[in-house]
Amino acid sequence: MFGLSPGDWTAVALSLRIALVATACALPFGIAVGWLLARKQFWGKTLVDGLVFLPLVLPPVVTGYLLLISFGRRGPIGEFLYDSFGMVLSFRWTGAALSCGVMGFPLMVRPIRQALEAIDKRLEDAAATLGANAVLVFFTVTLPLALPGVIAGVLLCFARALGEFGATITFVSNIPGKTQTISAAIYTLTQVPGGDAAAGRLVLVAIALALAALIASEWLARRAAIRFHGE
């Protein structure tokens, strides 16, 4: 279909799986960190803020390298994960999901944080007087009101994860069928003579996926707006 080889399709499917898993796993952390940064004052807040946004400003290769030396089999975290759970991240698609999640994380946190900051806290007070404890207030008032920001954060993270290249290739390499994403496959094709046509087809797929993600998020955001303001 579309002139893509089975290998190309594997890369497309792998990219989607990696981006979806990365976004889904990042979401609870993104909401938690966005909430902390929006609502809480604590010692070291500036540092946390900086750490979260570091992947946005660091060269992706540096982020990938830092992941490799900490989550690689001999890295402190990687060794712990392998010894405790038999879990290996380096040179696996799960590792690609980790690097994509880390790279997308700052883009996810920012709109969530902004949405949480914009919420009228007096609505939360009202919920408390109606008998809702702090956890219920968060899940029935705060989070639904922040939904447009959460949708925006999910889209940005997903798009970033789908296109991630530098950190991923540094951390998990470019193994066809295992860690080769669309971006890595395009890169490989551009390095071989006569790969232009195949690369072009993958480029079209990448554009189509990006557009689909955009349209989906627009649709979700519009539905959220309707819920807030009536038809």
Add this chain to the structure above:
Amino acid sequence: MIVLAVDVEKQLGALHLGVSFQAARGATALFGPSGAGKTSVVNMIAGLLNPDRGAITLDDTVLFDASQGVNVPPHRRRIGYVFQEGRLFPHLSVRQNLDYGRRMSGQPRDLAEFERIAKLLDIGHLLDRRPGKMSGGERQRVAVGRALLTRPRLLLLDEPLASLGVAHKREILPYLVRLRDEVGIPIVYVSHTPAEVRRIATTVLRLDNGRVAATGGIELLNAADEDAFV
């Protein structure tokens, strides 16, 4: 019979709030100019603002006692609170807004009570709408209903008419009078408008500059306070 006993102090910027009063059944009005500390007093009763010193007791329950370290959180006080701006949840329909308190406290559905309150406040036709496109008067009636449906032991109304135009004020006042006469929950009513207080209150506390300046009946509202509407 005394229902509510308040004896609290709090420093609020330049204002030193020191208020002590008791309220019986019926509607007690906290009456006074803007900045007298009225809203702060009801926020303390609801548990949204902590006094520096003092105690608040409702029926036989100590809600707050600084000396004993008692401070019941707002969600366990069972006090209905109608805010000046309504504060309906914009992401929920009117029906879901009204049902919110029951859901949060895990009480069984009571359709008869729901319909009784919807009828009392004349909001039955609004149930499937969202608050965003309703008039101020409709929103405020829903806010009253939402507070009532939590079966509160006390109802706080903080300037419930202040954000409304004259026509909507006229529209809501009769509902509030019915509320006082038919529902039987003690009411604390905050207002700086004598005409409103005269219609609603059975007892008047005049607050001035963080103090209770006078306590009595509606005769406390002298002619000089009179204003245009109603």
